[in-house]
Each structure stands twice: as C-alpha cells, then as structure tokens.
Amino acid sequence: MKAVILALVAAGVLAVGSFFPEPDPKEKEELIFYAVSNFLEQVHYRPLEMNNDFSENAFKSYLEVLDNSKRFLLQTDVDELQKYEKLLDDQYEEGSFEFFNLSEQKINKAIERAKKVYDETIKMDFDFTIDEDINLDDEEKAFPKNMDELKEGWRKMIKYEILVRYEDKLEANEKAEKKKTEEELKKEAYKDAKEMFDDWFDRLGEIRRSDRFEAYLNTITHVFDPHSDYYNPKEKQDFNINMGGRLEGIGARLQRDGDYTKVVDIIVGGPAWKGKELEVDDLITAVQQKGEDEVLDITGMRVDDVVQHIRGKKGTIVYLTVKKKDGTMVDIEIERDIVIIEEGKAKSVIIEREDEGHKYGYIRLPKFYADFESKDGRSSAVDVALEIEKLKAENVDGIILDLRNNGGGSLRDVVQMSGLFIDEGPIVQVKPRGREPYVLEDEDPETKYDGHLIVMVNGYSASASEILAAAMQDYDRALIVGSKSTFGKGTVQRFYDLDRAVRGNGDMKPLGEVKLTTQKYFRVNGGSTQLKGVVPDVILPDNFHYIETGEKQYDYAMEWTEIDPVEYELPKMTVSNKEILSKNSAQRIESDEQFKLVLENAQRLKENRDDKIYSLNFEEFNKEVDAREQAAEKFKDLWSNQIIGLNASNLPIDLEFIEADSSRIARNDVWIKDLQKDIYLNETLNIMKDMITANPSLGSLEKK
Missing domain, CATH: 2.30.42.10 (PDZ domain)
Structure with a gap:
C-alpha cells in the first residue's frame, strides 16, 4: 500500500484539483502520514521494527491521549478499539486509518454521551454529609463498565469540584467584612463549577478531526522517542517565534x-x-x-x-x-x-552582599535561543558574550550563569557559548544513526572570560543546558551547582519539511514539519547525559528532592550509552578543591534553617502527590484541607522573604533601556526583588566566596 501511495505521490495524482473546490482532508492526512512515516524510517536515530510490541505501545499511548481521565469511553468502547491493539503496525505499514477513524467516531460519541450525563448530574442536589471518596489517580482508575458507572464517576467528579469551591468560599468568607450565608456560598460554588464544566465542554466541542489526527500521529512518533513530534504550520511558526524571539x-x-x-x-x-x-x-x-x-x-x-x-x-x-x-x-x-520579544533573553545584574567586599556578575539565560530565519536575528551566544563584556567592565570578581529551568535550544549556540570560557577545544560529541561520532569544537582561541565561574542548574535544565554544564565540568572550568541532577535529555532533533518530501499536491500544502531525533550527544569524556543528566559538583536540595523527574519519567525514552572519550586539554583556568567547596556547602545546608525547611517541604510534597484519595464528605474534606493548609503554613515564607544583606542592581549601561517603558520597569523590579529572595542564589554566593578563597589566581587575565 505504501508503495502504491508513493507512486501516486510521485505522479502527482493525489491532488483533488478541479474535482472539488476544497481538498479532502482525509487525503491530506494520508500525505502527512506517508511523509512522516517515511522520515521516521529513513532518518530517526532509533528505527523500530514494526511488530506487535510497537502496536501495543502505540495503542496504549493513544488510548491515554484519547481519554486519559476515563471520563468518556466505556469499557465496551475500549473493547472494540482493543481489537486493533496488535494491528497498528500493519496499519502503519499500509497507511490505513481504519483504527483512527473508529477511535474518532467513538470519542466524539462518548463526549456527546458524557455531556448529557453532565447536564443531568449538574442539576442534582448533592449531599455532602454522606461518607464516600474519590480517587484522583487516573492511572489507577478503570474505564466504566456501563452507563451506571459512567454516571457515578461524573457525579463524584462534579461533587468534588463543587466541594473544592465551596470550601474555598467558606475560608474567604471568614475574612470578608460582609458575611454570606452557607447557602449563598454553596450556590456560588455550584455556579462556578458549572461555568468551569460548561467552558470545558465548549472547548471539547472545538476539537477538530485534524487535532485528533495530529495526536494520533504524535502517539506513533513518541513510541520512537518522546521528543519526535509532528508540527502543523501554525505550531512550527510558534516554535520559530519561541526560538528566535x-x-x-x-x-x-x-x-x-x-x-x-x-x-x-x-x-x-x-x-x-x-x-x-x-x-x-x-x-x-x-x-x-x-x-x-x-x-x-x-x-x-x-x-x-x-x-x-x-x-x-x-x-x-x-x-x-x-x-x-x-x-x-x-x-x-x-x-x-x-x-x-524581550522575555527569554539573556540579561545580567550585579550582585553584592553587605560587608563582604566582592562584586559578582549574574547572568540569567532562560533558553538557548537563535533566530534562524533572519541574518541579523538574536543569538543567545552573542547576547551572553555581550553580558560578559558588560560585567567585565564592572570589574566583577566572579560570574554566575543561571541555567535553571532552561530547556535547551540551539546546539550551535551552546558550542559557541561554551567557547567563551575556554581557549579552544572539543565541546560535545555528536553521534548520528549508524555512523561514527563527530566532535563539535570551539575553534575560537580567544577566551572571553577566564575568571571564577559557577553554573546553576536544576532538574529542568535540559539538552543544551546539559551540554554546557557537562563541558564546563569536564574541563574543570566551572563549578556546577544545583539539584540532584539535570533533566537527562541527551538527544538532538532536526526539523524536516513535509512539503519537500511530497511532490505536487500544492492545493494541500503546507503540510507542516516533523521534528525527529536524529542524533545522540555525548560528553567529551565519552559519557552521556541521556537519562542520567549532569550531576552537579555541589548539590542543593529543592522541592523535588524526593520526587523522580526528568527524562526517566517518559515512556520510550532512549537508553543511556557511552562512547570513547576525545582528547582535550584542561585550561589554565580551572576550579580546584571541588571536594572542599562541596563539603563546605553541605555543612552550611545541614545547619541552615531554610534548607531544612526545603527538605521538609520536599517530603510533604511527595506525600501529597502519593495521596490521591479525597473524601467527599464535607467535614472530612474540610479536615483534610485544613491539615494540608496547616502543614503548608510552615513553608509559606520560604520563598517570600528578602535575604538580609543580599543586593541586586542593574548595570548602569542597562538603565536607559529599562527606564524607557513603565511595564519594563515593573518587570525588572519584580525580577530584582525575586533575586534578593533566592536562597539558592545566596548559597551559590557563599560557594563563590569559598571558590575565590580557594582559587585566588583564577581570572588573573581579567584583572590586569
């Protein structure tokens, strides 16, 4: 069947042309599906054998996408769909949409059925005195066996949403000057819950066949790996905007x-x-x-x-x-x-602490952006280099590069940016499918900054962030400070334009693009960040200290592997005594009251996440909420108090730009205040102070 489709595409006879005023959307789906599957087979790093395992994985994943909360489909619907559980590989090979068409029909009817159930149930007078509970863990729930179970599930869900709002309103009423009766509050809770569900069903009604088709297609690409996706033209445009700013x-x-x-x-x-x-x-x-x-x-x-x-x-x-x-x-x-778009760009400030005598530069980089659409577009590597120059002009004693929550981006930029801190040498190894790895090097012999350097990361620092952190760690050029490990994404993706893969059929274009994992990258020491991430030299506990996060949470994530290291020379400017710096920080954290609270809070969050059963009896529910709120009360000021003696200020050269607009001033003020409350930044400054003491000669080139 695929060979037939390919022949038709090559001949250009799939276009509807003059036969219909608008092209058949199902024929467009066939073109997109053919092009995506062809790219998956030809260029994906980990091609998969089309067999029952693939089919079962795709079926399971798509069922979760279709009705993960188990609010619509009955078990009888699932049973009908399950007949295809081991046939999706065959349909993939044939380019058949038989299963997808049935699934679309089933979910649309199921939503209509659920809407009728909701319309009836929302009118009920709920009894909040009876003892019953609801399980909010979708994975533990089963699909309802019949209409009675479906109605019961909706009754409990609606009751829970009303109960949540009722409890909130009671709490707010206690603080209000003009009190309302419990009956008035209950009516308001009903009204708010109804508006929420009505809006939800309105949005469900807007879901188009193309939306479901794209979800189905991405279910298949995600079985190959979690970072391969189909992008319709609008999504690709948004991606370019996000990357280029x-x-x-x-x-x-x-x-x-x-x-x-x-x-x-x-x-x-x-x-x-x-x-x-x-x-x-x-x-x-x-x-x-x-x-x-x-x-x-x-x-x-x-x-x-x-x-x-x-x-x-x-x-x-x-x-x-x-x-x-x-x-x-x-x-x-x-x-x-x-x-x-200014948000998301590199920016810097001066950080000082009273009675310390040091001046530190701080650079925040939310992502590794690059504008590939314009010759004069923004580049994160160029922007960070400019921030470094501004900080050097202020004669800072050290620089902190903050990559927390930086999900990555441009591979080109991370290589160039890493080169700002070393003379020259390999930064990362890249291995394509079925070929030997090649090395991306910093070929610029100039070092933009050779002084004291700390890179801050956390569990959501991914991809390009991990490349930079790993390179700086392997070169002993910087101290890596952060949570237990970074995200663990060690793969490289590339976009392929589907229009170029399909000749003719201009009336159906644009078809969109597919982003596929085509390479894995490795550290210069041969190790991989895939799954394991980068383990910081100094670990600072955070809210997710007891919760597993990152790449390892994904289904079908690629495995961890390693390759041979490449030769690289340590720079003259290295961080020594890492063990002492880590030990000193650990001792401070162990005795620091705020970090003790961080660990307590992390344990509380884990327990809350594990507890998925909620009472629907108001008195019991109220007790549970009160207990949670009392437990949370202890941590309410953990992130809100300004740290005494920690001062952040804009560089004089940036003030004219900031002060040119009131909204820019407001955003900057919030950022500065947040920095002055950041306990992780404060401890990083302690580490930097220790680093300067332990490595007094570092950065001598900058001080001449």
Missing part, C-alpha cells in the same frame, strides 16, 4: 474569553504598543485585511485561528474591530512590523 505581527498576546478573543498583554516596542489604541482587556470581534472587502467575524473562533488572521508580513495593515472595557466599539488600524 521575534515575529511579524502586531505585538499582542491573546487568549479566549467566552466567545471573544481578549488582549492579555501588549508587547513593549511592538506596533500595538506604539499605536497606543489597542489595550489590555480589549475584546477583538472582527478582523479585516487592508485591500480586502471581507470583514471576518471572529466571535467564537479558536484563538489559534484568530492569530493566523492577525499575524502577517511586516508593512501590511490589519483592521481590528474592538470592544472596549466601557462597551464602546472601535476600529483600530495597525501596520504589522517585526516584534522583538
């Missing part, structure tokens, strides 16, 4: 508000911000392109569809019909332009 449009963030599209943020420096007419909380009701007669009513339209009509090329004009907060309707003309 730039877009062509009006510079406003939107979200759904009932049937309307609401403006929730205006991006500083963008066209909407410059025009001053579009404001936060405005409701956009219609869109018109200059030069076109059609005024498009977007009421009830999905936000991702609205965005596609509002974005556009630089220099083009769009007209928005907007309902203002006072109820007036206005038409706003906006000329689209390049919008630079």
Whole structure:
C-alpha cells in the first residue's frame, strides 16, 4: 500500500484539483502520514521494527491521549478499539486509518454521551454529609463498565469540584467584612463549577478531526522517542517565534474569553504598543485585511485561528474591530512590523552582599535561543558574550550563569557559548544513526572570560543546558551547582519539511514539519547525559528532592550509552578543591534553617502527590484541607522573604533601556526583588566566596 501511495505521490495524482473546490482532508492526512512515516524510517536515530510490541505501545499511548481521565469511553468502547491493539503496525505499514477513524467516531460519541450525563448530574442536589471518596489517580482508575458507572464517576467528579469551591468560599468568607450565608456560598460554588464544566465542554466541542489526527500521529512518533513530534504550520511558526524571539505581527498576546478573543498583554516596542489604541482587556470581534472587502467575524473562533488572521508580513495593515472595557466599539488600524520579544533573553545584574567586599556578575539565560530565519536575528551566544563584556567592565570578581529551568535550544549556540570560557577545544560529541561520532569544537582561541565561574542548574535544565554544564565540568572550568541532577535529555532533533518530501499536491500544502531525533550527544569524556543528566559538583536540595523527574519519567525514552572519550586539554583556568567547596556547602545546608525547611517541604510534597484519595464528605474534606493548609503554613515564607544583606542592581549601561517603558520597569523590579529572595542564589554566593578563597589566581587575565 505504501508503495502504491508513493507512486501516486510521485505522479502527482493525489491532488483533488478541479474535482472539488476544497481538498479532502482525509487525503491530506494520508500525505502527512506517508511523509512522516517515511522520515521516521529513513532518518530517526532509533528505527523500530514494526511488530506487535510497537502496536501495543502505540495503542496504549493513544488510548491515554484519547481519554486519559476515563471520563468518556466505556469499557465496551475500549473493547472494540482493543481489537486493533496488535494491528497498528500493519496499519502503519499500509497507511490505513481504519483504527483512527473508529477511535474518532467513538470519542466524539462518548463526549456527546458524557455531556448529557453532565447536564443531568449538574442539576442534582448533592449531599455532602454522606461518607464516600474519590480517587484522583487516573492511572489507577478503570474505564466504566456501563452507563451506571459512567454516571457515578461524573457525579463524584462534579461533587468534588463543587466541594473544592465551596470550601474555598467558606475560608474567604471568614475574612470578608460582609458575611454570606452557607447557602449563598454553596450556590456560588455550584455556579462556578458549572461555568468551569460548561467552558470545558465548549472547548471539547472545538476539537477538530485534524487535532485528533495530529495526536494520533504524535502517539506513533513518541513510541520512537518522546521528543519526535509532528508540527502543523501554525505550531512550527510558534516554535520559530519561541526560538528566535521575534515575529511579524502586531505585538499582542491573546487568549479566549467566552466567545471573544481578549488582549492579555501588549508587547513593549511592538506596533500595538506604539499605536497606543489597542489595550489590555480589549475584546477583538472582527478582523479585516487592508485591500480586502471581507470583514471576518471572529466571535467564537479558536484563538489559534484568530492569530493566523492577525499575524502577517511586516508593512501590511490589519483592521481590528474592538470592544472596549466601557462597551464602546472601535476600529483600530495597525501596520504589522517585526516584534522583538524581550522575555527569554539573556540579561545580567550585579550582585553584592553587605560587608563582604566582592562584586559578582549574574547572568540569567532562560533558553538557548537563535533566530534562524533572519541574518541579523538574536543569538543567545552573542547576547551572553555581550553580558560578559558588560560585567567585565564592572570589574566583577566572579560570574554566575543561571541555567535553571532552561530547556535547551540551539546546539550551535551552546558550542559557541561554551567557547567563551575556554581557549579552544572539543565541546560535545555528536553521534548520528549508524555512523561514527563527530566532535563539535570551539575553534575560537580567544577566551572571553577566564575568571571564577559557577553554573546553576536544576532538574529542568535540559539538552543544551546539559551540554554546557557537562563541558564546563569536564574541563574543570566551572563549578556546577544545583539539584540532584539535570533533566537527562541527551538527544538532538532536526526539523524536516513535509512539503519537500511530497511532490505536487500544492492545493494541500503546507503540510507542516516533523521534528525527529536524529542524533545522540555525548560528553567529551565519552559519557552521556541521556537519562542520567549532569550531576552537579555541589548539590542543593529543592522541592523535588524526593520526587523522580526528568527524562526517566517518559515512556520510550532512549537508553543511556557511552562512547570513547576525545582528547582535550584542561585550561589554565580551572576550579580546584571541588571536594572542599562541596563539603563546605553541605555543612552550611545541614545547619541552615531554610534548607531544612526545603527538605521538609520536599517530603510533604511527595506525600501529597502519593495521596490521591479525597473524601467527599464535607467535614472530612474540610479536615483534610485544613491539615494540608496547616502543614503548608510552615513553608509559606520560604520563598517570600528578602535575604538580609543580599543586593541586586542593574548595570548602569542597562538603565536607559529599562527606564524607557513603565511595564519594563515593573518587570525588572519584580525580577530584582525575586533575586534578593533566592536562597539558592545566596548559597551559590557563599560557594563563590569559598571558590575565590580557594582559587585566588583564577581570572588573573581579567584583572590586569
């Protein structure tokens, strides 16, 4: 069947052309499925044998995607679908959608059935005095065997949501000046729960066949590995925006508000911000392109569809019909332009502690961004280099590079960035499928910064963050400080344009792109970060200290492997006495009251996560909530108190840019205040102080 499809594609006869005004979406699905499966077989790092194991894994994963909460499908539905449990490999090879078509039919009918059950159940008068409970662990639940079990599941779920809101309102009522009766509060809780469920079913009703098809397709790619995904054209556009930090449009963030599209943020420096007419909380009701007669009513339209009509090329004009907060309707003309998104970019401050005499540079890097669409686009490596130069001009005694919660990004940029701290040499080994590994090197003999360096990480520092941390650790160039280990993603992905894989069929394009894992990367010492991550030199406990997180939590994650190391020379500027630095920090943490609380809180969070049974008796539920709140009370100030003597300040060179806009000032103030409450940063400064004492000659080149 695949050979037949390939021949048809090559001949260009799959296009509907003049036979129908619109192409058949199912034929487009066939093209996308063919192209994705072809790429999976040809370029994925770990090609899989199409057998019963593959089929069973794909079936299990898709069933979880289809109805993970077990709120819609009956066991009889699952039984019908389960007939295909060992046939998906055959359907994959044949390009058949028989199972997918049945699953779409089943879930759509199941949602309609559940909506009727909900409509009946929400009208019930719930009794909160009887003793019963609900299990919120979806994995432990079974699919309802019949309608009675389905109705019972919905009754308990609705009752739980009302109970949660009722308890919240009772608590808020105790603090309110004007008290309400319990009956009034209960009615409000019913009303709020109903609005939540109604909105949820509205959103379920907006799910299109294409959404389910993409979910099905990604179920298959995820059996290969968790980081291989299909991206429709809109998703790929969003990915490029996220990576590059730039877009062509009006510079406003939107979200759904009932049937309307609401403006929730205006991006500083963008066209909407410059025009001053579009404001936060405005409701956009219609869109018109200059030069076109059609005024498009977007009421009830999905936000991702609205965005596609509002974005556009630089220099083009769009007209928005907007309902203002006072109820007036206005038409706003906006000329689209390049919008630079500041959030997510590298930025730095000076950190000092009273009576210490040291001045430290701090660089925050949320991701390894790179704009591949523009020659003059932003690059994280270039931006970090600029921040280093600014900090050197301030004559700092050490630099902290904060990669916490940095999920990675550009491989090119992490290699260049690592090279800022060493003369030259290998940074990472990259192994393609079926070939020998090759080495990506820093070929620039210049060292941008040779001083005291600490890299901060946590369990959500992934991919490129792990490459940099591993390289700095292997070169003994920096001290790595953070939680038990980093995320553990040791694979490299690449995008493939499906349009280039399918000749002709222009009426069905664009088809989107597929992001596939094509390589694994390895440290210069031959080890891998896959699954294991990077274990810091100094470990600081956090909220997830007793909870397993990261790559190892994924189904079908690639295995850990290692290869031969490559030759590399340690730089002149190395961190010595790592063991002493770690020991000193451990002693401080052991006696530090805040870190004691961190460990207690981590244990509490683990226990809360493991406890999935909740009482639906109000008195018992209230006791459980009170017990949890009392337990949490002990930790409420853990992250909210400013650390005495810890001061963060903007670099003088940055002040003009920051002070040019009030919203920028506000965001900066929040960031500075948060830094001054950061107990991990405070302990990292203790470690840096010890490092300077233990390595007094480090950074001598910078001090000349």
